[in-house]
Amino acid sequence: MNYEMIIWAIVIVFILILFIIKLVTPQIVRREIFFGVRLPKNLLGDLRLDDFKKAYLRNYLSLCGFYTLLFCVILAKIPNNAILLGGLIVFLLLSTWLYYLSHQRVMQFKQANEAYMLNRKQIVMVDTSFRSDKSKRPLPAKTWFIIPLFIIGFNLLAGYMAYDELPIVVPSHWNAQGEIDGGVFKTWGLVFLFPLVQIFITGFMFLLYQAVGWSKLQISTLNPADSRERNRIFRFRWGANIIFLNILILLVISLLNLFVLQLIPVNVPVLLFVQPLLIILVLLDILFMAVWTGQGGSRLNTGSVTYCQDNDMALDDDKDWIGGLLYFNPRDPALFVEKRFGIAWGLNYGNIKAYILIASLIAAFFLLGSLMELLLFY
Template sequence: MEFIILFITILFVSILQITIPFLVKRNVVFGVTIPYEHAQDPKIMQYKKRYALITAIISVIVLIGFLIWSQVNTLQQPKLVLTGSILPFVILFTSMILYFFFHYKLSKLKREEDWYSNIRQVHVTDLRARAKDEMLSSFVHLIPMVITATLILLSANLFEQLPNQIPIHWGADGQPDAFTDKSWISVLNLPFILLIMQAMFLAINIFTKRSGIKIQAGNVTSSTLRQLRLRKYSSWFLFLTNILITILFSFLQLNLLYDQLFSDRWLLFFPFGFLFVMLIGALVLAVKVGSVDSDLEGKGITGQTNEQESVDEDKYWKGGIFYFNPHDPSIFVEKRFSIGWTLNFANPIGYVVVFLPVIIILILSFTL
């Protein structure tokens, strides 16, 4: 069971890493902005294919190696889980190195070819785009918070009856494996952490909504559709994540309040079931967003002349990955070499939204 889950996870990470150059916006190749008319340049396509090929070879070696290794040795479960959890990072790490290699090569190519010399660079927007935005309302993230509030009230009510030892850590099978003395902090620890995460999800939704709908002047129709899909599906994915985490935490807290409320079989099912749902959600997001304004869309760059492109913003992207643009009030922007959002590191609000909750959760965990 563990093996299958780990194998699927590695496979999933592999496929995403192999296909990513073909799923990202086609005018940004390995973090380097290219005018649309050169996006399918033979040399650029060759770089993408080489990246995909090398990543694929490494992924196959890792997957087959993992399969053989687990069959030959009769392994202890912790060792299997540890190895299986490290392997996706091996693939991520190699694709990262390849990314930097091709990022460097493409930056060089861009300098040599001087693609932007004859192109007018403009800032564009469509006033009708905001009306078409289908992001989930931020209010939906208040619903899980109500559940947390209920959990806190329930825990406070049952405080006197609880045993003197409170679980603070759970294994992958959902069983507690570390305990601490009963106190208000240890009993309410889980609901508090949950509440902070829910507040973070709420804030991410609010600030993503406020962030810019970035339209590419070189391909208005497709780039608008891609932005709208990214906003819509990522907000659904965020809400799904919120719900799953709320269920998981509520379930752990209820098991703490009412001893052995759920059977061991449920305990096993939960983490794996969640991983499965998250993987499916991520896959839907990747397909829905990655199929528009990418190489997968085919050649259809329609309706626009190529003498106009959006302003080349490469100077704001450090290493093609970190966005630092003090002029742009957006807090989240579309990632350049993955599907999803990244922070505008020039905007302090972003740090508060993403890092503050993590710091509070870490402090809460260490005070126990």
């Protein structure tokens, strides 16, 4: 049986979810940030904002919708990796361009109404107890990472138990028809292969978890106490979600490990579909988190809608955001910043550390590759 068509069907589902994620982005952002522009309080309830949003949705649904449909049809007819990659890049460019048009229109709208902003205090709010508050923690406890460590330990133990029974050549790769088309010689390196990948993934997830805690605190001046609590829940949920995804990914890798170690009989459909399905699941998880919580907890129902009546407004930091998408502020020592138009956090590209981090991640990726090779062939 040929499973390739089913894998491409999963790819098309992946593209459709990506389409939906971009579609809902304007609905999940903070109230005071509109298409990457920080709006002063007097413009927040303005009816013209609804028109901007409707225009964006109309353009997106017609242009990106048509493109996505076309893309899926072509992929179904000519399933090819190059077309997939090229098509995804065009999709990202197209959707970013549509966003940028809306961004510029909102910018002009803000500039036309800037009289309100003159001679007003521009405030940055912080909370001294946000991270030290023991009763209301902004992140789930680090000890949850014991579960991923336990899973890694289990895999090592399984490898140790299975080693004696393994044949001289161990099947390690299957093609889309479910036939064995690759194998490696039995070595102790094979036992450590999957745990090594799991260790790297856990390290990366732990870094993400820490970044959620380190990221810049952004409290709205409209209602600081409410905004603080939204922020806290936003971080807590994403921190918990990172741990959840870490465990999920490790369990899937454990399953593959058990197949290769021949501790459980190979089930071809499971073997072939578990990885693409995992990617779909992660995307759905991110989409769900975004809609459930919103950026900075903007979609939470806290029951509090009252705004402070004073005249202070939040610091107008539009100039530090390139196109409202990329944070570039060399004066700010913060490295991780909540995205204005998008999901979760991004980097401060004005900080040299951002580039060091990106370079280290790429280096870690190549290090993992060469370590895996080392384990298998030497």
